Amino acid sequence: MAIQTADDNVNEMNEWQGALDELKGLVSERALTGETMLLNMGPHHPSTHGVLRLLLELDGEEVVTCLPDVGFLHTGIEKNIESKTYEKAVTLTDRMDYLAPMSNNMAYCLAVEKLVGLDVPKRAQIMRVICMEMTRLNSHLVWLGTHAIDMGAMSVFLYAFRERELLLKMFETLAGQRLMGSYIRPGGVWRDFPPEFMPQLEAFLEIFPARVDDYEKLLTNNPLWIDRTQGIGVIEPEKALAWGITGPSLRGSGVAWDIRKSMPYSSYDEFEFNVPLGEHGDVYDRFYVRILEMRESIKIIKQAIKKLPATGPFRSENRKFVPPPRGELGRSMEAVIHHFKLWTEGFAAPDQEVFSAIESPRGEIGVYIHGTGGNKPRRVHFKTPSFIHIGALPIMTHGHMIADLVAIVGSVDVVLGDCDR
Amino acid sequence: MSVAPALDPIEAVKNAYPQAVEDVVEYAGEITLVLNPDYLPAVARYVRDTAGLVYNFLSDISAVDYFPDYNRPGRFGVSYHLLSMLYKRRLRLKVYLPEDEPSVETVTSVWPGANWPEREVMDMMGVDFKGHPDKRRILMPEDWNGHPHRRDYPLGYETPMFSFNVEEIMKHKPKARE
Secondary structure, rough: OOOHHHHHHHHHHHHHHHHHHOOOEEEEEHHHOOOOOEEEOOOHHHOOOOEEEEEEEEEEEEEEEEEEEEOOOOOOHHHOOOOOOOOOHHHHHOOOOOOHHHHHHHHHHOOOOOOOHOOOOOOHHHHHHHHHHHHHHHHHHHHHHHHHHHOOHHHHHHHHHHHHHHHHHHHHHHOOOOOOOOEEEEEEEEOOOOOHHHHHHHHHHHHHHHHHHHHHHHHOOOOHHHHHOOOOOOOOOOHHHHHOOOOHHOOOOOOOOOHHHHHHOOOOOHHOOOOOOOOOOOOHHHHHHHHHHHHHHHHHHHHHHHOOOOOOOOOOOOOOOOOOHHHHOOOOOOHHHHHHHHHHOOOOOOOOOEEEEEOOOOEEEEEEEEEEOOOOOOOOEEOHHHHHHHHHHHHHHHOEEEHHHHHHHHHHHOOOOHOOO | OOOOOOOOOOHHHHOOOOOEEEEEEOOOOOEEEEEEEHHHHHHHHHHHHOOOOOOEEEEEEEEEEOOOOOOOOOEEEEOOOOEOOOOOEEEEEEEEEEEOOOOOOOOOOOOHHHHHHHHHHHHHHHEEEEEEOOOOOOOOOOOOOOOOOOOOOOOOOOOOOOOOOOOHHHHHHHOOOO
C-alpha cells in the first residue's frame, strides 16, 4: 500500500471541491456556504428499496433539496438484447422489474407482435390477463409489506408475504420458476395452464378477499398510519402529468388514466372493473388506490376464469414466428424445419420502429423496438415507471421531514432493477 | 364540458410549421413525424397546446444509433413518444442528428419530466441536449468513457470455460493481486 503524502491530501481536497462545484445550481447556495447540510441517504439504506442513493440537502430535519442518484443496478439489459434474437430476449426482460416480471414480458411481447404483425389467439389473451393480474397482486403485496415495515408496521409485512408465497407457488406451477418465469412469449404464452393450476387459483381467490380486509383492518383506519401518511408528499394532478408520473401514483392524484381502460390491450376491454381514484395525491391516497386495485384485480381474475375457453390454442400457430409443439417434430418434416430455423436463427423483423405501452403495477411500461430487417433488434428501449418516478421525487419531497421521505419513497413504489435496467 | 374534435396531427403540424416536417412514416398504426431539429421545441409546444391535438403527456424519449451504414439523414435518431390522454392516441416526433456532435434543443421547458429521459440519452447515446439543466451522467459512473448504447461500443463478455480451453483462458485472465 502506498504511503499517503501531504500532496495526496491536497489532491483529495481538490477532487472533493470539484464534486461540490458540480452540484452548484442543483443545491441551494446555502449548502455551498455550509449553512445547510448535505447528507447521503443510501445506497445502502433499508427504506430506499434497493440501491438508491438520495443526496439530501437538509435544513435541520427538513429536506430542502433531494437529488436521487441511480445506476447502481445498471446491468446493460437493453444493450444485451441487441445481440439476442427476439424470442430469446424475453428472459432478460424478467430481470428488470423483478417484482412484476410478467408485466415486462407482456410489454416486450406486445411490442414484438406489433412490429412483425403477429396475432394472439383469444384464449392466450385471457390467459395473459390472468397472469398479469396475478403479477399485479404479487407486486402490490410486496409493496404493501415493505411500505408498512418502513413506517414501523411490522406485522403487515409478514401477512403480505404469506399471501405472496401462494402466488409464487402458482407461478412455479405455471412456468417452473417462482420469480422469473418468462411465461409470456411472442404470440401467446409458453404452455397451456397445467391441470393443477386452476384449483390452486380458485382456492387462492376464495381466501384472498378476506385477507385484504385484514390488511385494511391493520392500516386503513389506523390513526398512527393516517398521521404518518395524510398530507405527506402531495403531488397535484397537473404537476404529476408534467413530470410523467403514471400508474397508481397518478391515480392517487385523481387523474383517471389507466391504460387497461383507456387504450385496452389483450382483451381488457371485455372486462368490467373500476379504476380507483384518490383525491389529494398524498401518500395515503396512493396507498388506498393500490389496496382498491387489489380488489379490482380479484374481480378481473374471476371474470377471466369464466371467460377462458376450455380448449383452443394458447399460442399463435403462425409457424414463421412461433416454434411448433414438440410432439409434431416426430411426424412432420416442416415442423422440424421451423423448429430448427426458429431456435437457431429466429425470425426477422422489418427495419421499422414501434412503441407499445401497458399498465404495469407501477405505471406505464413502454417498449420501443427498432428492427434491422434481420433477426436481432437494432435498439430496444424500456420506459420504466420507476425511473420516471424517482426523477420526480425531488418535487414530492420538498419541505418534508426525513421520516416523511421514507413514506414518500415507499408510496411511489420504486424498484431499482426497473429503474436502472 | 365540450371537447374540440380531434385533428389530424400530420395535417395540423404541416400547416403550422411547413418547414419543420421532413418526412412522415406510418407503420403498425403509429405516426412518426420526422422533424427538422431546429423546430423541435416549437412543434412540441404546438402539439401540446393546440386544441384538437393536446399531446399533453411525454411517455418516453429514446435514441437509436444507425451505425455503421445508415442511409438516413443522420447517424442518430431521437424519438419523443407523446400521448394524448384526451383523444387516447400516440404520436412520435423524431429528429435525425449528425454523427459529429449530435445535439438538439431540450424539451424540459415543455415537459419538466423530460429531464431524466434526456439525461439517460445523453449518458448512454452521447447526444447533447442544449439548455438541459443537469448534464451529469445518470446510469453510468461519472468517470466512464464512451456511450454504451452506441452500436460501435462493444458488448464485452467473458469466454465460457470448458475443459478444452481452460488453460488458454487462465493464461490471460486478470486476477486479484496476491
